[in-house]
Amino acid sequence: MSTSPPETMYTLRLELNGDQVKVECQPDTRLLTLLRENWHLVGAKRGCEVGRCGACMVWLNGAPANACLLMAYQLQGQSIRTIESVAEAVASQPVQQALARCAGVQCGYCTAGIVMSMTYVAQLEPRPSLEEAERFMSGNLCRCTGYAGIKRALCEVLSEQA
Ligand code: FES
Numbered sequence: 692m693s694t695s696p697p698e699t700m701y702t703l704r705l706e707l708n709g710d711q712v713k714v715e716c717q718p719d720t721r722l723l724t725l726l727r728e729n730w731h732l733v734g735a736k737r738g739c740e741v742g743r744c745g746a747c748m749v750w751l752n753g754a755p756a757n758a759c760l761l762m763a764y765q766l767q768g769q770s771i772r773t774i775e776s777v778a779e780a781v782a783s784q785p786v787q788q789a790l791a792r793c794a795g796v797q798c799g800y801c802t803a804g805i806v807m808s809m810t811y812v813a814q815l816e817p818r819p820s821l822e823e824a825e826r827f828m829s830g831n832l833c834r835c836t837g838y839a840g841i842k843r844a845l846c847e848v849l850s851e852q853a
């Protein structure tokens with residue numbers, strides 16, 4: 692992963708939801724902008740844009756990361772999955788169903804990020820305790836403060852994995 696920013700426009704090539712894509716970028720282009728404005732993948736939301744809320748969560752090489760903090764030049768040859776792909780995956784279905792059953796969705800602005808994190812944490816081996824899973828998900832904020840429903844869904848998902 693490159694750590695020094697380019698001085699001029701450059702071509703970024705990466706794997707996006709299983710497809711090889713390329714795009715011309717400015718030195719300061721961020722992944723969240725590319726997703727939403729270039730590829731029209733708007734599941735990752737603009738929230739704080741400083742890495743505090745998790746609304747823009749993607750998977751970078753299989754692990755959750757905030758798209759608002761990822762500079763495009765860091766992503767040469769890397770793999771990105773967004774909610775548009777993860778929402779279709781078998782692994783995320785129990786998470787989505789649990790959130791719906793447990794009233795873990797209100798306005799829905801945080802929900803894509805919650806699904807990204809919860810699906811990831813539910814797949815960890817060994818299975819995390821509820822406390823560990825909650826700590827892991829502490830980067831996902833809900834402005835509707837619907838944490839009780841989200842926590843119930845997390846409990847269900849972890850117990851289904853038992
Ligand atoms: Fe990226 Fe808040 S918008 S963490």
Ligand code: FES
Pocket residue numbers: 795796797798799800801802832833834835836837
């Ligand atoms: Fe509204 Fe979480 S449901 S921000």
